[in-house]
Amino acid sequence: MIGTVATIGRAGGTAGGARAPRRGPSAEARAAAWLLAPALLVIGVCFLLPVGAALLLSLTDFDIYAVADLRNLRFIGLGNYRRLLADPVFWQALRNTVYFAFAGGPLSVLASLAAALLLDSRLARCKALFRTVFFAPVVTTLVAVAVVWRYLYHPHFGLLNRVLGWIGLPAIDWLGDQRWAMPAIILLAVWKNFGYNMIVFLAGLQNIPVTLYEAARIDGAGWWRQLRHVTLPMLAPTFLFVGVITMIGYFQLFTEPYVLTRGEGGPLGSTLSVVLLMYKQGFRFWNMGYAAALAFVLFLAILAVTALQLLWRRRGGGR
Amino acid sequence: MTGAGGEAGRGGGRRGAGRRLGAALLLNAALVLAAAVTLVPLLWMVSVSLMPTGEANVFPPAFLPSRVTFAHYRELFTRLDLSRYLLNSTLIAAAVTALSLLFNAMAGYAFAKLRFRGRERLFGLLLAALVIPTQVAMLPLFLLMRWLGLVNTYGGVVVPAMASIFGIFLMRQFALSLPDELLDAARIDGASELRIFRSVVLPLCRPVLLTLAIFTFLATWNDFTWPLVVLTDGRMYTLPIGLANLSGEHYQDTELMMAGAVLTIAPVLLLFIALQRYYIEGILLGSVKE
Numbered sequence: 001m002i003g004t005v006a007t008i009g010r011a012g013g014t015a016g017g018a019r020a021p022r023r024g025p026s027a028e029a030r031a032a033a034w035l036l037a038p039a040l041l042v043i044g045v046c047f048l049l050p051v052g053a054a055l056l057l058s059l060t061d062f063d064i065y066a067v068a069d070l071r072n073l074r075f076i077g078l079g080n081y082r083r084l085l086a087d088p089v090f091w092q093a094l095r096n097t098v099y100f101a102f103a104g105g106p107l108s109v110l111a112s113l114a115a116a117l118l119l120d121s122r123l124a125r126c127k128a129l130f131r132t133v134f135f136a137p138v139v140t141t142l143v144a145v146a147v148v149w150r151y152l153y154h155p156h157f158g159l160l161n162r163v164l165g166w167i168g169l170p171a172i173d174w175l176g177d178q179r180w181a182m183p184a185i186i187l188l189a190v191w192k193n194f195g196y197n198m199i200v201f202l203a204g205l206q207n208i209p210v211t212l213y214e215a216a217r218i219d220g221a222g223w224w225r226q227l228r229h230v231t232l233p234m235l236a237p238t239f240l241f242v243g244v245i246t247m248i249g250y251f252q253l254f255t256e257p258y259v260l261t262r263g264e265g266g267p268l269g270s271t272l273s274v275v276l277l278m279y280k281q282g283f284r285f286w287n288m289g290y291a292a293a294l295a296f297v298l299f300l301a302i303l304a305v306t307a308l309q310l311l312w313r314r315r316g317g318g319r
Numbered sequence: 320m321t322g323a324g325g326e327a328g329r330g331g332g333r334r335g336a337g338r339r340l341g342a343a344l345l346l347n348a349a350l351v352l353a354a355a356v357t358l359v360p361l362l363w364m365v366s367v368s369l370m371p372t373g374e375a376n377v378f379p380p381a382f383l384p385s386r387v388t389f390a391h392y393r394e395l396f397t398r399l400d401l402s403r404y405l406l407n408s409t410l411i412a413a414a415v416t417a418l419s420l421l422f423n424a425m426a427g428y429a430f431a432k433l434r435f436r437g438r439e440r441l442f443g444l445l446l447a448a449l450v451i452p453t454q455v456a457m458l459p460l461f462l463l464m465r466w467l468g469l470v471n472t473y474g475g476v477v478v479p480a481m482a483s484i485f486g487i488f489l490m491r492q493f494a495l496s497l498p499d500e501l502l503d504a505a506r507i508d509g510a511s512e513l514r515i516f517r518s519v520v521l522p523l524c525r526p527v528l529l530t531l532a533i534f535t536f537l538a539t540w541n542d543f544t545w546p547l548v549v550l551t552d553g554r555m556y557t558l559p560i561g562l563a564n565l566s567g568e569h570y571q572d573t574e575l576m577m578a579g580a581v582l583t584i585a586p587v588l589l590l591f592i593a594l595q596r597y598y599i600e601g602i603l604l605g606s607v608k609e
Contacts, residue, residue, distance in 0.1 A: 029435035031512030039426035039482035043445070046460060046479035051451055053459035118350050123343040125350075132595060133354045136361065139591040139598070141541045143559035144580035147566045148364045151573050157380045159363060191357070199602050252452055255543045262567050275454055275544075283548055288458050295455040302452055 058292035067286050080293035090294070092269050093277040094301070096182060100273065101250040101305070104186040108250075109242055111190050112197035113235075117227075119198070120205045131202075135195035142192065146259035149188045150175065153260075175260055178270035185256045185271055193249075197242045204238035205231070240313045244306055251302050254279065274298045361584075368392070368577035375573035391578035401582065403554060404561035411473055411546075411557060412539040415480045416532050422482040424528060427490020428520050432502060433512070442491070445484050454544070461548055475549040476557075480539060485605065486531055492604055493527035494520065530601040533594045537587050558583045 058080055065072040084090050115134050119127055137145065152159045153174035161171040174184040208231065216226045257271040258279075265272030265280075274294060282291030363382070367375045368391060370384040395401040429435075430442050460479060461470070469475040497520065505515045521528070543559045550556055556564065562579045569575055591598055 027512065028433045031516075032429040032433035032435040032438075034513070035425040035429040035433070035516065039422040039487060042422065042479070042482040043448075043484060046463075047451075047453075047456050048448065050456035050459035050463065051448075053462075054455050057459055115353060118346060118353070121346055123339070123346045125347055130350050130354055132592065133357055135595070135599070136588065136591075137357060139537055139541075139587055140361070140584045141559055141562075141580075141587065143541075143543055143563050144583040145360065147562060147576050147580050148360050150566070151367070151375070151577070152360060152363070154573075156378055157376050157573075159359070159380065162380060191360070196602065199599055203603050248450070248452070252454060254454075258543075259563055259566065262570075278454060279544070279548075282458050283461070288462075292455075292458050295452075295458065299452055299455050303450065306450065 054292045054295055057289055058296055060289045062287075062289040062292075064286040067288075076289070080290050081297075083290065084293050084297065089269065089272070089277065090274075090297075093265075093272045093274045094297075096265075096270065096272055097251060097253055097274045097298075097301075099182055100186060100189075100253050101247055103182075104189050105243070105246045105250045107186065108190045108193050108246055109197060109239075111194035112242070113201055115194060115198040116201035116205060117231075120202060131199075134198055137192045138195040140192070142255045143259055145192060146188065146256055149184075149191075150260050153184055176267055178268050181261070181267055181271045185253075185260060188256055188260075189250070189253075193246075197246065200242055201235065201238060204235050208234045236313070240309065243309050247305050247309065248302055251298065251305065274301075364577050364580050364584075367574055368581045370574050372572070372574055375577070376571070391575045392582070394575060395579055395582065399565065400553060400556075400561065401558075401579065404556050404558045405582070407473070407555060408540055408557040408559075411476050412536050414473065414477045415539045416536045418477065418481045419483060419486055419535055420528060420532055423486030423531065424490050424521065424524060425516065426482065426487045427492075428494045428516060428524075430487065431491045431494035432497065432499070432520075445487065449484050457545065457548060464549055470549055471551045471555050473555075476539075476546050479545070483535075486535065489531055489534075489601065489604055490524070490527060493524060497523055526597070526600070527604070529594070530597040530604065533590065533598050534601045537591065537598075540587050 059075060059077060060066075061074050061076050061079070063072075118124060119131055119134075124130070151157070155161060155171060155173045155176065158174070160174065164171060172180050174180050212230050212234070213226060216230050221229065252275055253273040254275040257265050257273055257276055261267075261271055263280075265276045275298065278291045278294040278298070281287045281294065366383055369387045369389070370381070371386065371388050372390070374381060374385060430438060464470050464475045464479075469478060501519060501523075502515060505519050510518070540557075541559065542557075543563070546557050546560050547563070550560060553561075553564070562576075562583050565579055566576050
């Protein structure tokens with residue numbers, strides 16, 4: 001889920017300098033064209049072109065009849081967007097997605113940070129082993145672990161309710177109760193993903209100069225004040241990167257509710273995400289115009305949240 | 320190296336040593352607890368997959384099988400189509416890895432080292448496209464694949480994955496560090512640009528190629544949404560699609576589902592454990608902050 005977006009605004013470094021005199025830039029440019037052609041063709045035809053087509057698609061009433069015969073296609077302007085804004089199911093899906101991203105995102109980042117701080121300590125033993133263990137869920141197949149967690153959440157036979165019983169709490173119908181279904185999905189997502197950002201935080205921690213801690217200790221700063229006044233401020237760029245990629249990934253919630261609720265987003269739509277709604281509308285009911293409008297609303301939401309984080313950081317907020 | 324718990328060691332004297340020992344015990348206990356929580360779902364999955372039918376659905380739930388049986392694994396391979404899913408997953412992941420590795424390496428090297436007009440602008444455009452969620456392209460891409468006759472074929476999954484912006488970015492980051500003198504020396508020796516790419520650049524890029532290979536293989540193996548859309552027939556399912564489908568039909572067969580989950584996860588987990596150094600390097604290459 002995480003791990004697609006790589007960098008934020010980094011200007012390309014320039015190669016170059018003195019070159020061998022024998023070949024003009026045209027030979028190099030020709031070679032570059034050949035080397036670039038396959039990748040750019042694939043990305044152009046299979047990604048950029050469809051993105052443009054999706055924008056057009058979202059302005060039409062493309063449905064099952066248009067799938068059969070394109071003559072049934074009509075241009076309806078912003079009709080899909082108007083319909084969408086009036087659709088309570090869309091608002092529910094958006095609310096659920098925002099809930100998942102704004103509760104699950106920070107929780108994941110916090111878990112990653114905690115794991116990284118523990119692992120980075122000089123007192124920790126067997127670091128390589130623990131790092132591998134914490135990272136293992138990241139490489140597992142989401143569908144498979146969702147199947148496993150569905151069993152862990154079983155109201156009678158699941159491990160989670162048994163643990164609750166040990167500490168004297170009542171059993172929870174995790175996936176059957178609308179209040180608990182989303183928290184259950186968040187818990188699974190945190191478990192699955194925290195190892196990824198942990199690695200990024202670990203690298204960030206190792207880049208903090210030791211002298212800063214020494215200075216803080218001379219000033220009599222204890223563990224907590226060192227964390228607040230040295231570690232966290234120095235991790236600010238890492239936080240921005242981790243925050244941006246986590247939120248982008250979490251807004252695309254799909255597989256967890258698909259597997260845990262058998263494709264429905266239940267109970268009573270409490271785990272229906274924007275992408276799951278898009279999938280149902282587009283590929284189950286073939287309302288592709290409507291689904292394309294949904295995809296663009298998702299895109300706008302992701303852009304807005306990313307821009308907010310960049311702005312917030314530029315203003316020096318966050319602490 | 321840094322803060323967490325580190326200052327306890329600075330106290331000096333016997334009291335300091337005692338506090339340091341306490342902090343070390345506490346910290347390592349927290350690590351062990353966190354590791355246990357992380358591993359329990361995976362360990363329980365393995366344990367339940369070995370239980371006789373019905374044993375997972377009793378109260379209170381058992382942690383270990385009363386007797387170990389491989390019947391569920393046998394059933395997956397004989398009565399159900401799991402061997403077919405395994406084959407599909409392996410072929411698709413291998414093809415995507417090989418092709419995208421080649422195409423991304425070519426493009427990444429060109430962006431890093433070859434001079435041509437508009438290079439920075441083109442690369443910047445590609446990076447900007449990274450903010451577009453892949454789902455936006457999915458609906459028209461499906462129609463395109465239908466038009467090309469690629470729905471429900473390996474090609475439907477492989478073709479769109481043959482290059483990736485992230486892969487090109489990763490390759491370019493690495494290729495930037497190749498010494499220009501080496502490339503120029505090869506040019507002076509009369510090597511063609513393609514020859515330079517094949518005989519100088521690719522061998523030097525081996526570490527990042529390995530990183531990108533394991534990244535791509537794992538991501539393709541685990542991918543769900545696009546294969547779910549484009550593979551419509553049971554014979555073409557990859558493991559995750561097949562497993563999701565089985566888990567809908569065999570909702571109550573917990574032991575069988577756990578065996579399916581083990582078979583889906585085990586190959587990628589083992590691959591990761593064998594090559595984790597390269598995988599983790601990829602995360603760090605992908606998150607450069609300067």
